[in-house]
Amino acid sequence: MDFTLKIWRQENARAKGRFVTYHVTGISPECSFLEMLDILNQQLIDKFEKPVCYDHDCREGICGACGLYINGRPHGQDDGVTTCQLHMRRYRDGDTITVEPWRAKPFPVIKDLVVDRSAFDKIIASGGYISVSTGGVPDANTILVPKEDAELAMDAAACIGCGACVAACKNASAMLFVASKVSQFAKLPQGRVEAKERVKKMVAKMDELGFGACTNTGACEVECPKNISLSHIACLNREYFKAKIL
Amino acid sequence: MIRLDARIPEGPLAEKWTRFKATQKLVSPANKRKLDIIVVGTGLAGASAAASLGEQGFNVKVFCYQDSPRRAHSIAAQGGINAAKNYPNDGDSVYRLFYDTIKGGDYRSREANVYRLAEVSGSIIDQCVARGVPFAREYSGVLKNRSFGGAQVSRTFYARGQTGQQLLLGAYGAMMRQVNAGKITFFPRTEMLDLVIIEGKARGIITRNLITGALERHFGHAVVLATGGYGRAYFLSTMAMGANGSAIWQAYKKGAYFANPSFVQIHPTCIPVHGDYQSKLTLMSESLRNDGRIWVPKKSEDAEALRNKTKLPADLAEEDRDYYLERKYPAFGNLVPRDVASRAAKDRCDAGFGVGSGLAVYLDFEDAIKNLGKDVIRERYGNLFQMYEKIVDENPYKTPMMIYPAIHYCMGGLWVDYHLMTTIPGLFAIGECNFSDHGANRLGASALMQGLADGYFILPYTLQHYLAEEILVPRMPVTLPEFERAENSVRDNIHKLFSIKGKQSVDAIHRKFGLKLWEMVGMARNKSGLESALKEFSALKEEFWKDVRVTGRYDEMNPELEKAGRVADFIEIGELMARDALQREESCGGHFREEHQSDEGEAMRNDDDFMFVAVWEYKASDREHEMHKEPLKYEDIKVAIRNYKI
Incomplete structure (x- = not known):
């Protein structure tokens, strides 16, 4: 298969970026999207040009490192997959594909398609955990968790922190990311103890870092590679009101 | 040479760890504040160690090459984590988990270390549950178990097919809590490129900032490596793309011994x-x-x-x-x-x-x-x-x-004693990057167990024991000549890579090398294959240093440069793997020598001649690696032929 690629190139955070057009030919339909970019990079290296920078690591959809804005959609057109799980068989021979980095103020571009997502770590550091230290905890089976609650907590905990929700949101809101953590712990008895403090701190940090507000558009849920439900945002709002008002 | 002393505590197997903890040296809270610890890697072992050490009151500096500590490759572990809880009442016990692990490792691991691993396994589950890991549950609300290879009991805890992710996020949360508390400083997108040794002790590292390319110097009273396995040497593997063996290889070149390099899991x-x-x-x-x-x-x-x-x-x-x-x-x-x-x-x-x-x-x-x-x-x-x-x-x-x-895990790694310290005083290795617990083959769901055991429950004790002797050592300035020299050698190496301007990309050479490694030091090995591998690897090394092409500049984000450094080390690691596989004239665990098999094609171990850990010492670039032996003694377990038939 042959493709025309329009890729965002930007030397560094301060430089001005632009789209550059490339052509790749003879791509196998079994090739993953990132493997197709590897092939492009090999071509560039052969010409002594700088290869395109993009984040990636596990290449099996779990580390959350990769994240490309492909034809106007985070992680491309497929539902429930990360960029690294996208395959070229999903495109038509001869297609033109536009590839951009995540676009959001709290995620500044570092180079080409690589953005700085350290804001997510800052949100977690503000309270996205249960404050127990190593040692001195009860036997695991003394904390009983109803199966449905454990399943709901796991649904929320599946978040990989890739940032697609922020990139998809017209307000660059991190509500789905924050909700996934708040909701995971809110559903577990271990997490209830400091639920109020947690939600207040995490929401305050999210606001401070410049993420926008949620207007219930739902783009985040549609684009989330782990299909994390918007209902967790409802849970976050509930927890927030409980902490602030009740 | 250094005498290999595993420092295993005296006493019956089941009491060794308790005795160690009862008699170890401690550091007072006031002194903990004066001590700095460097942790490289933020997988299960690194993140759990950093969190626990920060909670104890030490100052911890944590480094990872990824953009966030949450992305370390432990995240990709799917199936589960073993623990001898015996919740299903199916006959499990600490001894049985210990026995299964030794047997699964084909009697090539150290009894005392493995027993301790089984002993602390239960606490790991308690800890993870307390930290909110959403393990699978029964309708009654109790934890659910499933079975895994090499065991006849169900002792594996799991969180759907994302157990590694959930355990890592638990440890990452604990670590970020210490970041918030000011006890941990973390450096994402930063790669360790050399170890700094001062007066015989590990005292710091040289790193490269992967965004700006700047070389940086960091001091620590002790250095902990938690950098995972070197399986990406094969090019095609289940490891993350960035996973590498460079940190442990630099440590090896500075005097840390490397144990059983040929033991990899397929x-x-x-x-x-x-x-x-x-x-x-x-x-x-x-x-x-x-x-x-x-x-x-x-x-x-x-x-x-x-x-x-x-x-x-x-x-x-x-x-x-x-x-x-x-x-x-x-x-x-x-x-x-x-x-x-x-x-x-x-x-x-x-x-x-x-x-x-x-x-x-x-x-x-x-x-x-x-x-x-x-x-x-x-x-x-x-x-x-x-x-x-x-x-x-x-x-x-x-x-x-x-x-x-496919290649999946490295049982081999830096040699460590019972304290998880390498042969360089003050340099510790935890998780997959050490050799300690899995012998010649690791059982499923045991990597997560070992990573968290080392980080949550073992290193925080043994490292404190070491640091008790360091309380009078002031923080050293990074302007010392040892730092200067290490940084200069890293810089020279980088310039050398750029100066080659050859024809082949880093990936092209890596792919070529990896295929050879898979073919000759993969699932089945033999003498002539290994001998020719040694020749071919040395030729490939020469080819790399003559013909590699590294594009871009050193003072910018440059993945080609990162890969080049890693591949240069992989080729050398591959050579040592082949050498180790060649000396081990037996088949055991993941190491299968075609010359040593039964008529039915089953592996044939040679306990009389090979019941030892092969411990390699680096001499110099122009001299042969030297092998030492740590004999393995089995006092509490009867050594038998591994039989999964009846």
């Missing part, structure tokens, strides 16, 4: 290779073998028809299928340990019964779906099935999965 259930542009392989969790049945056709003409797609798997009647694991190993069936399952798959494919490209076998859920229903299977393995379908474009609910073995 995982039986990976998605088969499909093309020469492929960048990595994907693992399908071992837990699938709980319900999936592995088979190939009985007749080679059927195999050919399946390869040509003139027949479909469903066309084959039950009596035309060879469930070879159930046939050969009736006691363990599809749940034999990984090395046994991998070799059996290779054996069938080499004999012409492979399906797909010829290098694949079926993992079939038809019976499980019939017996348990689709919903149960979806609940147990839903995300794995989805992942398979996305990659292969086939629906495993309808047609059997195709799998083939």
Whole structure:
């Protein structure tokens, strides 16, 4: 298969970026999207040009490192997959594909398609955990968790922190990311103890870092590679009101 | 040379760890504030160690090459974590987990370390639950277990097919809590490039900032490596793309010994290779073998028809299928340990019964779906099935999965004593990057257990014991000549890489080297293959330093430069792996020497001559590596031939 690629190139955070057009030919339909970019990079290296920078690591959809804005959609057109799980068989021979980095103020571009997502770590550091230290905890089976609650907590905990929700949101809101953590712990008895403090701190940090507000558009849920439900945002709002008002 | 002293505490096996803790030296809270610890790597071992050390009151500096500590490759572990809780009341105990681990490792690991691992396993589950890890539950609300290869009990705890992710996020949360408390400073997108030794002790590291390219110096009273395995040496593996062996290799070159480098694990259930542009392989969790049945056709003409797609798997009647694991190993069936399952798959494919490209076998859920229903299977393995379908474009609910073995884990690593300290005082190695617990083969769901055992419950004790002697040592300035020299040598190396301006990309050389390594130091090894591998690797090393092309500049984000440094080290590690495989004239665990097999093709160990840990010492670039032996003594376990048949 042959493709025309329009890729965002930007030397560094301060430089001005632009789209550059490339052509790749003879791509196998079994090739993953990132493997197709590897092939492009090999071509560039052969010409002594700088290869395109993009984040990636596990290449099996779990580390959350990769994240490309492909034809106007985070992680491309497929539902429930990360960029690294996208395959070229999903495109038509001869297609033109536009590839951009995540676009959001709290995620500044570092180079080409690589953005700085350290804001997510800052949100977690503000309270996205249960404050127990190593040692001195009860036997695991003394904390009983109803199966449905454990399943709901796991649904929320599946978040990989890739940032697609922020990139998809017209307000660059991190509500789905924050909700996934708040909701995971809110559903577990271990997490209830400091639920109020947690939600207040995490929401305050999210606001401070410049993420926008949620207007219930739902783009985040549609684009989330782990299909994390918007209902967790409802849970976050509930927890927030409980902490602030009740 | 340094005398190899494993520093195993006196006393009966079951009391060693308790005795150590009772008599170890401690550091007072006031002194902890004066001590700095460097932790490299933020997987399960690194993140849990950093969190625990920060909680104790030490100042911790944490480094990872990823953009966030949460992305370390522990995140990709799927199936579960073992612990001797005996919740299902099926006869498990600390001793049995210890026994299974030693036996699974083919009697090539150290008794005292493994016993301690089994002993602390239960606490890990308690800790993770307290930190909010959403493990699978029964309707009663208690924790649920499943079974894994190499065990006859159900001792594996899991969080769907994302156990590694959930455990890592738990440890990451704990670590970020210490960042918030000011006890941990973390440096993402930062790679360690050298170790700094001052007066014989590890005192710091040289790093490269992967955004700006700047070289930086960091001091620590002790340095902890938690950098994972070196399996990416093979190019195609289930490891993350950035996973590398450079930190441990630099430590090796500075005097840390390397143990059993040839012991690598080949995982039986990976998605088969499909093309020469492929960048990595994907693992399908071992837990699938709980319900999936592995088979190939009985007749080679059927195999050919399946390869040509003139027949479909469903066309084959039950009596035309060879469930070879159930046939050969009736006691363990599809749940034999990984090395046994991998070799059996290779054996069938080499004999012409492979399906797909010829290098694949079926993992079939038809019976499980019939017996348990689709919903149960979806609940147990839903995300794995989805992942398979996305990659292969086939629906495993309808047609059997195709799998083939791939490189997955390194049992070998830096030699450490009972304290997890290497032969360089003050340099510790935890998790996959040390050699300590898995012998010649690791059991499924034991890597997560070891990573968290080392980080949560072992290192925080043993490191404190070491640091008790360091309380009078002031923080050293990074302007010392040792730092200067180390930074200069790193800089020289970088400039050398740019100056070559050859014709081949880093990946091109890596791919070539990796294929050779797989062919000759992979699933089956033999003397002539290993000898020619040694020659070819040394030629490839020369080729690399003459013909590699590194584009871009050093003072910018430059993944080509990062890869070049890693591949240069992989080639050297590969040489040592081949050397180690060559000296070990026996078959044990993941190390299979074709010369040493029974008539039925089973591995033949040689306990009289090889019951030792091969411990390698680096001499100089122009001199041979020297091998030392740490003899293995089994006092509490009867050494037997590993038998999974009856």
